[in-house]
Amino acid sequence: QLREAIQAAAGAPVQLTLLRGGAEQTVEVTPEKHTEGDATAWLIGITLRTDYDFEIDVTIQLDNVGGPSAGMMFALGIIDTLTEGELNGGKDIAGTGTIDAAGTVGPIGGIRQKLYGARDAGADYFLAPAANCDEVVGHVPDGLQVIRTATLEESLAALEVIADDGDVSALPTCDLAGS
Template sequence: MSSRRSNGTTVGVVALSVALVALVGLTFIPTQYVIQRPGPVFDTLGTALGADGTEVPLIEVDGAKTYPTGGSLDLLTVQTVGNRQRTPTWFELALAWFDPTRAVVPIDAVFPEGVTSEQRDERNAALMVDSQHEATAAALTELGYDVGAQVEVVSVIEGSPAEGNLQEGDRILAVDGADVDSATLLRDAIQKAKGAEVELSVLRDGETRTVAITPQKTTDADGATVWLIGISLTTDYDFPIDVRLQLDNVGGPSAGMMFALGIIDTLTPGELNGGKKVAGTGTIDAAGEVGPIGGIRQKLYGALDAGATVFLAPESNCDEVVGHIPDGLQVYRTGSLDESLDILKVIAEDGDTSKLPVCTASVR
């Protein structure tokens, strides 16, 4: 009996040792994933650290009357754990897999092959600047200001229909006779043409000229038909008042909608949120259309941890929201700045929220 017990103990010790060696070994085997978790939360109605480390208003306006605000209109961020130089261990990935506040994602989705961390940061910083411009344009347009939008060509793709017709610095004045005041309007006009030739009025070197371009057919990631002429665009604005969005070391376009709401609240009497703690996310363009973002599940938990009770989510992210809403947070879906304002009006007036739009499994 003693011999059998001794043999069993030996086998158990050996098995445990093998398991421990395997576990330790896994910590050194490179992975192809990173972890995303809730990042810092910033109140667009509050302050943030400026470039010199001092507290500054996140939104500051000159040239127009501003009004007191209350509650919060929080924008959310996502932090990434790991990079191509140091990926999380398998043990860390296992822990994250069972944590609803975190997500395990392929490293290529966050750090594309051939793109350095510096290039990624530069791109995200540029997206943030564009997002702030679009948010300001959307907010001021909503308030009745003329934002003097000018759409310009940034680059022309070699071999595309635009090559030889357009060049960097061209200002697009009109498409098929309709004035162009946003890149979105130009893209929509090209899609509606469905491959037919479009006529562009272009300002170049102080002279206006007309060019005819036949769009090229392609497909997007979902297999849908898309018509392109092969240019990248930027929109410059001539804002009638000075709006400064002072948020450093945060990149990407996902704060656009909350920036726009914060600007509107700052420039209008009363409290847009009724003094409540509201959070949200979503890109925005100058026309006020709200678009999808990444990491929304982590942002839901980030909002809850920051004390928010109401969350505005892009309609196009609803499939990721359903079934993943933390207790204590009410989520409403929105597809535009106007819809977001309508939701906040009900919230501020303590109205009937049962009729407000929410994410369902059928929403896409």
Template structure:
């Protein structure tokens, strides 16, 4: 904002000083300089400008925290940005009703988006928000783009696991392949192993899942070599990989992943949402799409939880924010991972009922019971 031009101000001459003789003898009163500020006025003025400076710094300086806030919910049975969230081809599909909402958490802060002291003060008085150390979500040395890429990769993996669980539940055959997702830079045999390699055997024994690989490698002592049978670019390869100690057992320094072969094509469009926590709700939605009759009976049911190919539901972060988001989005029911129950108790919004789940079968049974209004015996986080 600018101020309008003003006329020049004419400053009057200062008053004449007191007679020196009077000042020296104290015979006459001293004349105060009207242009000189008192010590109290100077202190007040300095304090005022310090307050302005501190206020400006409090807005400009970012602090090493992030704020977790309730995010929006999305119906996995509906559309997102005008496109059906789940589409299936290669198998019969059936109409659905109601909602199976996945829930989200909004994160304020992180690289390039620092929070200020005012943001923290506001979050501290809001029961639905939590303040956590920035490094829990954005480790040092990791850029915001890298975090987004990792989150997107987790979302893709969770979708594949969810599809695998749902297809198995409807009797479809799902083939799993154990692959090397990433090779640690300091792995003893990093030059011999590649991301994307499929592991088909350990010491000549066929393996079909990650547990088989870990058990086979873990049977060695650190420093020994293990024969890994791989498929690389469609060709069989055997690698003698050296092991090292990690968490009290032998490993080869790789991160394992799973690649699935599905008999039908299932696509999930989750927009720009990342992370693995929507897996359980995706699996229920795919199952509902592939089975006759609406699974929800028209009810709006929200929930969260990771899921693996064995149908086990895992804990997630931000459960308190997701409960609030589900309530604000109109859901009356919420499926919560059993391992999150300690965080659920005492934080359930009025009007929202929480059901405890630990597996896909338990989640499906709960939804069916809600649809049939058989809810008295559903497990909760308090019993």
């Protein structure tokens, strides 16, 4: 919301209410225009980040992986660890996708290679970001069912169907009409 308000001001001063040292105060800041290539944005000189205070310790040990492509699968793994039973029902399921704080699954690079790698590793199902569907259509290896997902919630719903031996043919896929 802060980013949206700053962009909407288009260089006009914006008022911010801050909590500093337990006291609330209002300050006025004038955004500055920043241009990089063809992109222009209004900035106020702060960096925003999302921080979480977990009641449990979460440690992820990962070797030889760079980038955010495993975000959704890490989130599913954490949920699986914190809940009873197996989210996948013991089935071989692979997937990929970035994830943001709202649970939106984002696109990744190299999805075609990941599809073949998953199949070669024994996966029967693959959770693919909806934003990558255009790269998936026509490139799904035999023996692998690709399930389209745009959110963590959709991924969990798909896992529930798979784990319960439900109608996996009814799950969303990457196809020419739905890509």
